[in-house]
Amino acid sequence: MDAIILQLLNGLDKGSAYALIALGLTLIFGTLGVVNFAHGALFMIGAFCAVTLSKLFNISYETVDPTRKDFLGNPLKIKEPYLEHWFGHDLGATLIDWAVPLAILFSIPIMIAVGFIMERGLIKHFYKRPHADQILVTFGLAIVLQELIKHYYGANPLPTPAPAALTGSFDFGALIGFDPNVVIYPYWRLVYFAFAAVVIGAVFAFLQFTTFGMVVRAGMADRETVGLLGINIDKRFTIMFGIAAAVAGMAGVMYAPINSPNYHMGMDFLVLSFVVVVVGGMGSLPGAVAAGFLLGILESFASMNEIKSLLPGIDQIIIYLVAIIILLTRPRGLMGRKGVMEE
Amino acid sequence: MLGLDKKDFTLLLVVAALVLLAPFILNPFPADSAMAQFNAGYPDLMQRFVIFGIFAIGFNILFGLTGYLSFGHAAFLGVGSYSAVWMFKLLSMNVIPAIILAVIVSGVFALVIGFVSLRRTGIYFSILTLAFAQMSFNLAYSVLTPITNGETGLQITLNDPRILGVSATAEGGIPVTNLFGLEMRGTEVLNIGPWAFQFNNGYYLCGVIMLIAFYISIRIFRSPFGLMLRAIKANKTRLNYTGLNTRPYALAAFVISGMYAGLAGGLLASMDPLAGAERMQWTASGEVVLMTILGGAGTLIGPVVGAGFIKYFENIFSKINESVLHGWFSFLPEGMENGVVWVTEHFVGPGWHLTLGLLFMLVVTFLPGGLVEGGQKLAGLFRRKSKSEAPDGAAQKHPAE
Amino acid sequence: MGILEIKNVNKRFGGLKALTDVNLSVAENTVHAIIGPNGAGKSTLLNCLVGKLIPDTGSVMFDGQSVLGRTPYEINQMGISRVFQTPEIFGELTVMENMMIPCFAKRDGSFELNAITSIASQKDVREKAEHMLESMNLAEKRNMHAASMSRGDKRRLEIAMCLAQEPRLLLLDEPTAGMARADTNNTIDLLKQIKAERDITIAIIEHDMHVVFSLAERITVLAQGTPLVEDIPANIKGHPKVREAYLGETQVA
Numbered sequence: 001m002d003a004i005i006l007q008l009l010n011g012l013d014k015g016s017a018y019a020l021i022a023l024g025l026t027l028i029f030g031t032l033g034v035v036n037f038a039h040g041a042l043f044m045i046g047a048f049c050a051v052t053l054s055k056l057f058n059i060s061y062e063t064v065d066p067t068r069k070d071f072l073g074n075p076l077k078i079k080e081p082y083l084e085h086w087f088g089h090d091l092g093a094t095l096i097d098w099a100v101p102l103a104i105l106f107s108i109p110i111m112i113a114v115g116f117i118m119e120r121g122l123i124k125h126f127y128k129r130p131h132a133d134q135i136l137v138t139f140g141l142a143i144v145l146q147e148l149i150k151h152y153y154g155a156n157p158l159p160t161p162a163p164a165a166l167t168g169s170f171d172f173g174a175l176i177g178f179d180p181n182v183v184i185y186p187y188w189r190l191v192y193f194a195f196a197a198v199v200i201g202a203v204f205a206f207l208q209f210t211t212f213g214m215v216v217r218a219g220m221a222d223r224e225t226v227g228l229l230g231i232n233i234d235k236r237f238t239i240m241f242g243i244a245a246a247v248a249g250m251a252g253v254m255y256a257p258i259n260s261p262n263y264h265m266g267m268d269f270l271v272l273s274f275v276v277v278v279v280g281g282m283g284s285l286p287g288a289v290a291a292g293f294l295l296g297i298l299e300s301f302a303s304m305n306e307i308k309s310l311l312p313g314i315d316q317i318i319i320y321l322v323a324i325i326i327l328l329t330r331p332r333g334l335m336g337r338k339g340v341m342e343e
Numbered sequence: 344m345l346g347l348d349k350k351d352f353t354l355l356l357v358v359a360a361l362v363l364l365a366p367f368i369l370n371p372f373p374a375d376s377a378m379a380q381f382n383a384g385y386p387d388l389m390q391r392f393v394i395f396g397i398f399a400i401g402f403n404i405l406f407g408l409t410g411y412l413s414f415g416h417a418a419f420l421g422v423g424s425y426s427a428v429w430m431f432k433l434l435s436m437n438v439i440p441a442i443i444l445a446v447i448v449s450g451v452f453a454l455v456i457g458f459v460s461l462r463r464t465g466i467y468f469s470i471l472t473l474a475f476a477q478m479s480f481n482l483a484y485s486v487l488t489p490i491t492n493g494e495t496g497l498q499i500t501l502n503d504p505r506i507l508g509v510s511a512t513a514e515g516g517i518p519v520t521n522l523f524g525l526e527m528r529g530t531e532v533l534n535i536g537p538w539a540f541q542f543n544n545g546y547y548l549c550g551v552i553m554l555i556a557f558y559i560s561i562r563i564f565r566s567p568f569g570l571m572l573r574a575i576k577a578n579k580t581r582l583n584y585t586g587l588n589t590r591p592y593a594l595a596a597f598v599i600s601g602m603y604a605g606l607a608g609g610l611l612a613s614m615d616p617l618a619g620a621e622r623m624q625w626t627a628s629g630e631v632v633l634m635t636i637l638g639g640a641g642t643l644i645g646p647v648v649g650a651g652f653i654k655y656f657e658n659i660f661s662k663i664n665e666s667v668l669h670g671w672f673s674f675l676p677e678g679m680e681n682g683v684v685w686v687t688e689h690f691v692g693p694g695w696h697l698t699l700g701l702l703f704m705l706v707v708t709f710l711p712g713g714l715v716e717g718g719q720k721l722a723g724l725f726r727r728k729s730k731s732e733a734p735d736g737a738a739q740k741h742p743a744e
Numbered sequence: 745m746g747i748l749e750i751k752n753v754n755k756r757f758g759g760l761k762a763l764t765d766v767n768l769s770v771a772e773n774t775v776h777a778i779i780g781p782n783g784a785g786k787s788t789l790l791n792c793l794v795g796k797l798i799p800d801t802g803s804v805m806f807d808g809q810s811v812l813g814r815t816p817y818e819i820n821q822m823g824i825s826r827v828f829q830t831p832e833i834f835g836e837l838t839v840m841e842n843m844m845i846p847c848f849a850k851r852d853g854s855f856e857l858n859a860i861t862s863i864a865s866q867k868d869v870r871e872k873a874e875h876m877l878e879s880m881n882l883a884e885k886r887n888m889h890a891a892s893m894s895r896g897d898k899r900r901l902e903i904a905m906c907l908a909q910e911p912r913l914l915l916l917d918e919p920t921a922g923m924a925r926a927d928t929n930n931t932i933d934l935l936k937q938i939k940a941e942r943d944i945t946i947a948i949i950e951h952d953m954h955v956v957f958s959l960a961e962r963i964t965v966l967a968q969g970t971p972l973v974e975d976i977p978a979n980i981k982g983h984p985k986v987r988e989a990y991l992g993e994t995q996v997a
Contacts, residue, residue: 132412135469143700148689271473274470313481324474346865562862566859567848568856577836585845586853587817
């Protein structure tokens with residue numbers, strides 16, 4: 001029982017990441033009708049926003065303290081980050097420590113800008129082209145973005161820690177009556193899950209309760225009719241692309257402490273996120289979210305030793321296996337609408 | 344000739360001549376000249392040209408004709424490689440049984456995956472093939488380690504229980520792959536002046552097999568079956584209302600292209616007997632898609648052109664480094680030189696993938712028909728020009744497909 | 745007994761009744777028109793005949809065999825060919841290639857892997873396709889891409905492709921929709937000629953009364969998903985119920 005709860009919790013953070021990426025993919029697909037293979041790259045750029053901010057915060061200047069010597073006998077160089085210099089030691093250190101959460105604020109304008117440039121510069125020329133062309137051109141873009149990141153940040157993962165206050169673990173088991181230290185769960189993952197829930201809630205609320213969201217939803221259902229009403233749907237769709245990019249970016253920022261960002265993390269998540277979207281049902285937002293959590297949790301259960309000894313290798317393939325079964329039994333995915341992506 | 348019309352037969356002859364003379368054509372610069380780095384006439388690279396040519400020709404039978412975009416074809420290449428290496432380990436170092444097994448196993452594999460994946464079309468099909476390929480890749484790395492040797496990759500060792508042949512040579516080395524005694528790595532070097540032309544046994548075996556594969560693909564393109572495949576791409580609804588179930592046709596195309604991929608994998612292993620899971624990764628699948636698109640999907644020669652183009656530039660671009668660039672641009676004023684080098688170095692050496700990605704975007708955006716279509720348009724432009732200049736118009740040769 | 749017997753067919757979409765108790769019999773070797781105002785259920789009925797939709801209740805028999813539960817290609821194999829409102833042809837292929845596909849397709853739809861024989865060597869198929877193109881006045885366009893033809897030519901090609909299969913029942917879904925008057929008249933003449941030359945049953949769904957009264961031997965009027973009257977054209981023209989159904993829509997006669 002405790003093991004099951006532990007796996008359930010473990011599945012939540014991965015599931016949150018899948019859900020956030022799949023949500024953006026679905027928004028783009030539902031509104032613009034574009035299959036965006038570069039969406040994983042947006043997630044990756046988000047993670048590197050966290051890396052960048054944490055690097056920026058750590059830019060230091062060196063002073064030489066002639067009174068002290070290092071082990072070679074040279075005068076000791078003391079590094080002090082500018083932030084600590086400017087804001088005083090305590091506030092500066094706190095800012096550095098909280099670089100990752102702060103990176104969210106930093107990433108939103110960047111991601112929206114990236115999203116706008118992508119949509120206006122490239123994607124909009126592909127609205128009328130076949131899906132295969134869209135897949136291919138965004139695939140090319142994903143390679144380009146990933147190689148640029150690799151060029152400037154190197155190929156190695158860059159550890160980007162969470163704030164010290166959130167690095168500990170939380171004894172979830174003790175809370176619900178198990179022995180202490182049986183079901184423990186890192187705080188940051190809990191934060192990630194809460195964060196994902198808030199973002200997902202905000203996106204749904206935005207679509208549900210604002211006029212803007214209403215038009216977008218109408219556009220998702222029937223683009224031509226909305227166009228006939230004289231509403232400039234294209235502009236709204238561009239903004240939707242920016243929002244989807246920001247959602248993916250924020251998911252990436254917050255994921256940085258869980259898995260050290262590397263240049264291919266986007267591709268790794270993209271393949272899985274596409275599977276998530278297809279399982280959830282192409283064009284269905286609730287489907288994307290539900291499937292994200294479902295697959296994250298299933299993946300986590302499959303990596304339990306008891307299950308692995310029963311079905312060796314199942315943890316490696318469970319997501320794909322589920323996708324295949326769902327696609328063959330429910331062609332439109334869990335919550336897919338009729339007529340989406342069908343010839 | 345050979346059941347082809349004149350145009351196709353000419354195309355086949357041209358390709359055959361290019362393949363046979365490749366050691367000369369790809370080696371235009373003297374061995375010790377500064378330009379020698381642009382030579383591609385060495386065995387390893389030439390083998391890759393023709394092997395990936397086979398892979399792309401096969402992929403084109405599926406994607407170019409039926410329009411089904413598979414993102415998992417590298418899995419068949421990987422399966423072919425593994426099968427071939429096992430044949431070397433267990434049966435004989437002769438490449439023929441290894442290649443045959445590679446084709447059969449990948450064909451069976453493609454039949455199973457295709458049967459399931461083809462129940463869906465469009466993007467769903469692409470995702471299903473991707474899912475299968477990633478599954479195979481993950482399994483090859485984990486539970487299937489006894490068969491695939493995991494991350495290390497499957498290799499020939501000194502203790503292989505080979506039924507026909509020895510586990511180790513008299514000198515205590517690992518035996519090499521051969522075709523009835525003809526060693527695949529054997530290379531004759533012909534020195535003419537400062538040029539050194541290399542003739543490699545393995546390359547010629549691969550080249551001949553590629554010609555056969557290319558010939559078969561022409562026959563498929565020109566057959567009633569090929570017509571049905573193109574009809575699938577053009578309009579599935581009408582085909583359905585013509586009393587035809589499209590699925591067996593698409594499945595047959597899928598299996599044929601899977602066997603081509605297996606053949607390519609078997610040949611890779613025959614040239615260098617090792618097989619690793621990274622050959623099955625989805626980036627590898629993306630590469631064959633790119634080759635086909637770049638050359639021109641749905642055309643006969645396009646995939647071969649695309650495969651050659653990518654493998655050549657991959658090789659050349661990867662070799663260029665900063666000092667080479669400084670050498671090239673040394674004629675510029677220093678500030679400008681540094682600037683140009685700084686920009687260019689993004690695209691060469693390890694930055695080759697960046698170039699590849701950009702190329703991908705440019706081709707899809709501006710040249711959806713690929714290089715072949717671009718060439719045809721260019722040829723058409725010249726023809727119109729020459730026609731307007733000389734109204735009698737000497738009979739212009741049709742551009743090859 | 746007609747060649748096509750539709751009995752008590754009902755079809756609803758959610759709360760909307762698209763077809764209610766449709767009974768219809770199409771006699772062999774006749775031209776039977778199904779007319780009705782927009783939203784009368786004509787297209788739904790047609791889709792039920794070709795396997796695209798399955799009725800909730802009722803039966804559809806073609807030549808004594810039920811078509812329900814069969815896929816479109818299986819129904820085609822029984823001898824029913826369909827012409828679409830917007831011509832469904834192979835746009836990327838040439839006119840000749842378009843024409844050869846139904847000529848290659850076996851009546852039973854069986855799969856053939858003749859991947860090595862060349863099309864050029866299939867003399868009889870080429871001749872049959874050539875012959876069909878000539879009879880439709882499309883021969884000189886044989887090397888054109890089908891997508892680049894005029895709508896009238898596309899329609900003729902589509903009909904030719906259906907006829908190459910020698911169907912027993914030809915279903916036409918508004919064959920003259922979106923056509924100019926001259927093209928419409930050409931299509932009427934073409935269909936008359938087809939009917940005169942062979943034993944074939946034609947069921948036609950049409951909006952244009954001119955087409956219907958030029959061709960049909962029997963007419964069924966559909967209104968709000970249910971057949972109103974069925975009679976010979978002369979009796980339909982003045983029928984009060986028909987006038988009522990069409991009031992304000994089209995001048996009958």
